[in-house]
Amino acid sequence: MKQIWILILFILLTGCLEKDITKLDVEMVNEKGESVGKVTIQEVSSGVKMKFKLKGLPPGVHAVHIHDMGTCKAPNFKSAGKDLNPDKKKHGLLHPKGAHPGDLPNLIVEPDGSVKAELKAPQVTLKEGKASLLTKDGTSLIIHEGKDDGMSQPEGDVGKRIACGKISKDKAK
Numbered sequence: 001m002k003q004i005w006i007l008i009l010f011i012l013l014t015g016c017l018e019k020d021i022t023k024l025d026v027e028m029v030n031e032k033g034e035s036v037g038k039v040t041i042q043e044v045s046s047g048v049k050m051k052f053k054l055k056g057l058p059p060g061v062h063a064v065h066i067h068d069m070g071t072c073k074a075p076n077f078k079s080a081g082k083d084l085n086p087d088k089k090k091h092g093l094l095h096p097k098g099a100h101p102g103d104l105p106n107l108i109v110e111p112d113g114s115v116k117a118e119l120k121a122p123q124v125t126l127k128e129g130k131a132s133l134l135t136k137d138g139t140s141l142i143i144h145e146g147k148d149d150g151m152s153q154p155e156g157d158v159g160k161r162i163a164c165g166k167i168s169k170d171k172a173k
Contacts, residue, residue: 021126021134026141026165028054031075036163039141041133047122048133050141052107054163055114062109063148063158066102066124070138072164080140080164086130092150099123101131106147133167141165 023042030036037054069081083091083102093099101123109115124131133139144158 021169024126024167024169026167028141028143028163028165029072029074030056030163031077033074039165041126041167043126044120047120048124048126050104050119050121052115052117052119054109055112057109057113057115057143057163058145059109059111059113061147062107062162063144063146064104064107064119065142065144065148065158066104066121066133066167067140067142068102068135068137070135070140070166070168072140072166074164077140077142077161077164080142080161084124084133084139092148092152095151103148107143134169139167141167 023040026039026041028036028039034056036056037052039053040051042049042051066084067080067082068084069079071079073079083100085100085102087100089100090097091100091103093103093105101121104119104121107115107117107119124133126132126134141164142161143163144160145162146159148158
């Protein structure tokens with residue numbers, strides 16, 4: 001009888017535990033608050049993979065950064081905070097002292113305003129910990145009007161923020 005109660009207790013406890021999030025969708029919005037598509041973020045062995053499927057953006061090369069606050073208040077998205085940088089490293093994928101977790105490669109938007117791309121963020125995770133994208137205050141994905149030069153401080157001379165997406169647990173698949 002004791003074993004049955006232990007088994008029931010085990011089933012109840014494991015059923016109540018939150019499952020690990022391995023994949024989620026982030027809806028991106030422009031300065032007018034309109035959707036420009038989504039980014040699917042998935043945990044992989046080397047960080048997270050981000051699949052961009054967007055439209056309605058200005059053609060050209062644009063910086064993409066992970067920011068430290070999970071808020072996207074249009075039109076300027078300043079509510080998203082600063083680049084995600086828990087270890088206070090220098091900015092830029094080309095910086096000799098190394099990049100911080102919020103640094104990502106540039107996106108190339110087609111002449112029709114669309115982008116289908118895949119980027120990897122090796123210094124972050126969807127799991128708990130210092131490098132998690134799923135923090136208490138949340139994080140966000142920001143697209144800037146210009147390209148990231150990979151060196152300039154604090155954000156790579158990227159210009160204004162033109163799109164934002166909140167990264168949160170409620171978007172988990």
